[in-house]
Amino acid sequence: MVRxxxxxxxxxxxxxxxxxxxxxxxxxxxxxxxxSEMDGSGKGTPxxxxxVGRLQGEIKRLDVAIQERTPAEARGIQKDKYIKEEKVLEExxxxxxxxxxxxxxxxxxxxxVRKHMNWCDRNQANIERYRELQRILRxxxxxxxxxxxxxx
Numbered sequence: 001m002v003r004x005x006x007x008x009x010x011x012x013x014x015x016x017x018x019x020x021x022x023x024x025x026x027x028x029x030x031x032x033x034x035x036s037e038m039d040g041s042g043k044g045t046p047x048x049x050x051x052v053g054r055l056q057g058e059i060k061r062l063d064v065a066i067q068e069r070t071p072a073e074a075r076g077i078q079k080d081k082y083i084k085e086e087k088v089l090e091e092x093x094x095x096x097x098x099x100x101x102x103x104x105x106x107x108x109x110x111x112x113v114r115k116h117m118n119w120c121d122r123n124q125a126n127i128e129r130y131r132e133l134q135r136i137l138r139x140x141x142x143x144x145x146x147x148x149x150x151x152x
Contacts, residue, residue, distance in 0.1 A: 015135040016069045018142070028062040031055050071136040082133055089130045093123050094148045101152045 016024070035055055074082050096119050102112040120127075127145060134142030 014069065015071050015132060015139075016066070017135065018140050021066065021070065021139075024062055024066050028059055028066075031059050031062075035059075071139065074136055079137070082137055086130070086133050086137065089126050089133070090148055093126050093130060093145060094150075096122070097149055099150045099152050103149070 034050070035052060038050060038052065096115075098112055098116045098119060102109040103116065106112040130145060131142070
């Protein structure tokens, strides 16, 4: 008798933040520069010790990582759905969010820290989804959750 396997849960795809993407692209450019500088090197130089195949493999690995973790550009109906979801999340996240005044001067606002901690616990999943939407809709300049915080 064969036992059935449990369904494997896949983790949702994580997208690169702008700084992570720039870092990977910078690393890739650095490796490409190293390879191009080694082309003119002769025998007996330190460049002879570097494994070009390993460097090219590393470049390929970085390319795959950048491609897989960069979201496809949202278009048409899908983009409209994302924007609608973003607005709903902004309203949900903004509800009960401590104000700038409460966050800057917690000594003048007793209970502000506990209020913030409770708000974070309630909205953790919404915040993660909001960040994911920002990386899809605005990959190079995502909105921050702090923009939703009221002044007073």
